[in-house]
Amino acid sequence: MRILHTMFRVADLQRSLDFYINTMGMQLLRQKDNEEYEYSLAFVGYGSEEDGAVIELTYNWGKDDYDMGNAFGHIALETDDIYSLCSTLEEKGADVYRKPGPVKGGSTLIAFVRDPDGYAIELIQH
Structure with a gap:
């Protein structure tokens, strides 16, 4: 067993990709749109998914805010x-x-x- 990824729901996929790629120095590993269910996924990280855990950015089309709750830390x-x-x-x-x-x-x-x-x-x- 190993950790594959951590998923974040994001309000603006391009803004988040800009942050993780251009500010944090990660690479876009893969990206996919699902027309039928209206969401987009982008996986970013410092190396391949085979070599370590990555971050999955999930954008649900038309959803631009989320309640962060108080359980997630960092x-x-x-x-x-x-x-x-x-x-x-x-x-x-x-x-x-x-x-x-x-x-x-x-x-x-x-x-x-x-x-x-x-x-x-x-x-x-x-």
């Missing part, structure tokens, strides 16, 4: 230079709402950024 991404990455993300207009620094009660360096739909992404220094 996804986590590892980075080699958290300070440089956060600076680059901010230059690209991303919301780095928790600046890089040690986790409370520890020494691991973390930061948090939000995607265009408000999903939290934790960045962790390698």
Whole structure:
């Protein structure tokens, strides 16, 4: 068994693809429209789906907002230079709402950024 993907429902697929590809540096791995059931899927990641978990972006045609609820926390991404990455993300207009620094009660360096739909992404220094 292995984790294949995490799915996010998004309000604007192109806006989300722009964020994950151009801001976060992921690759578009595959994309598909389902005319009959009126939804689009796009899979993004840092490598192939065979090599690791990816993110599935799901756009339900005509739906432009979702109730985020209070159960989902975040996804986590590892980075080699958290300070440089956060600076680059901010230059690209991303919301780095928790600046890089040690986790409370520890020494691991973390930061948090939000995607265009408000999903939290934790960045962790390698």
